[in-house]
């Protein structure tokens with residue numbers, strides 16, 4: 381938790397002012413019972429009205445000063461906690477942008493959402509609470525003890541029993557609840573994961589009329605979250621009544637012993653009343669501290685989860701920018717005995733012994749059955765994942781040693797699933813090169829065979845897309861994502877089966893324009909359709925993560941049974 385303190389540092393002075401103002405408020409609060417005792421002892425008992433009025437006015441003045449303290453503390457603690465939360469959220473979001481795909485897979489989107497929202501809010505609340513309530517309770521507890529002892533050291537002996545009892549009780553309950561809060565947050569992750577999957581796939585759910593099943597799935601995650609929360613809450617619920625019991629016993633004890641002291645004249649009645657007020661204040665402060673300990677325990681679970689992401693390896697860790705000074709690349713791509721497995725514990729390799737070379741300007745096709753490892757193979761080039769063994773080289777430099785900006789500037793990838801963002805069509809095409817001119821955007825759209833349908837829309841390139849571009853067809857989205865990549869003018873262009881939803885004629889036209897536009901680039905094309913790769917200079921046939929054949933279309937028809945089968949199955953299609 382201390383590690384996160386660095387996010388409060390920039391607002392150190394604000395964070396310091398809050399407890400100072402609180403100190404003012406507490407000091408004023410502590411004076412009130414003493415003044416009240418003075419009114420009782422020297423005013424009411426002695427029948428001195430002047431003293432009552434005079435002291436009453438002082439009490440009002442003190443209350444006003446206390447008010448300034450309270451308001452000041454609220455203002456400064458709110459500023460500090462809000463800014464802390466904002467900065468931490470930004471830092472965590474920035475970190476998520478740089479996490480390796482492996483790490484992203486490990487956390488899962490649902491859990492990251494909980495960490496970015498619920499966990500950070502919890503920590504923000506903690507900062508607010510520490511600067512306001514924790515400080516108040518500590519000051520009030522310390523001040524009440526001092527005031528009680530100054531009134532009657534003898535009567536204060538009662539505190540020697542009461543305080544240890546409370547502290548032991550608090551430690552025991554806090555220890556019991558700390559691990560429970562971690563579980564509660566994990567269960568909340570599951571709720572978010574189900575929710576997120578459901579919302580992003582709501583059309584599938586509707587199409588399969590699986591609303592009931594989804595409700596059950598959500599219900600299970602939700603119930604499990606509730607049960608974990610209830611377990612933690614049950615222990616936390618013990619706090620209030622137990623504390624009240626100890627408070628009442630202490631007051632009865634103080635009244636009994638204090639009454640006796642008062643009777644023999646060693647403790648004025650006003651002082652006894654003030655003593656009781658201080659004991660009550662002290663107990664409430666300790667009860668408050670108990671609640672705050674619970675909150676710290678909750679926040680500790682959140683801090684661990686936030687730190688886990690902040691400390692996670694980024695996709696760039698392995699990279700040392702040795703290639704930064706290298707000359708601009710031409711796009712020579714080499715796979716040297718590459719093996720890859722997802723996750724350390726994954727049994728079996730997804731790719732093994734991959735070895736090939738693609739010269740600048742060459743087009744390499746990749747074919748294979750579903751799950752053969754085609755997407756995995758091309759994902760190693762822009763370092764979506766890093767190789768387990770071997771190396772991927774671009775212009776002779778290991779991709780892991782390339783400056784990320786440079787690597788991503790050189791490698792353009794159109795993914796299998798077109799993902800667009802909220803914004804205009806123009807913004808979406810410009811995503812990889814915000815400085816591109818309108819003419820360049822249009823040229824890229826033309827090459828991707830998207831221009832025609834874009835200008836057919838009422839607002840053309842300024843058409844707003846909803847989340848994920850829901851107002852476009854699958855093939856239109858694919859064409860926009862091709863245009864987006866073409867605009868970056870990569871020296872290595874990867875097309876991962878990205879025309880699957882585009883009709884055959886348009887697919888052909890896209891290929892023709894790519895051939896002329898990208899003739900200097902190295903192109904890797906994954907295609908389910910043989911027609912998409914038949915024109916390639918070389919085609920790799922991938923089977924179970926291994927290249928089992930390579931050659932031109934004509935050569936493979938002779939040499940590879942798998943290739944022949946795939947081609948035969950598509951004839952006339």
Ligand SMILES: Nc1ncnc2c1ncn2[C@@H]1O[C@H](COP(=O)(O)OP(=O)(O)OP(=O)(O)O)[C@@H](O)[C@H]1O
Pocket residue numbers: 485722730748749750751752753754755756757796
């Ligand atoms: N993120 C991941 N984590 C773990 N395993 C994965 C992951 N992505 C893919 N795999 C597994 O790796 C294997 C290769 O998948 P990949 O997506 O590379 O195949 P593909 O040849 O592109 O398939 P398709 O033609 O269906 O797109 C599959 O068995 C798949 O289950």
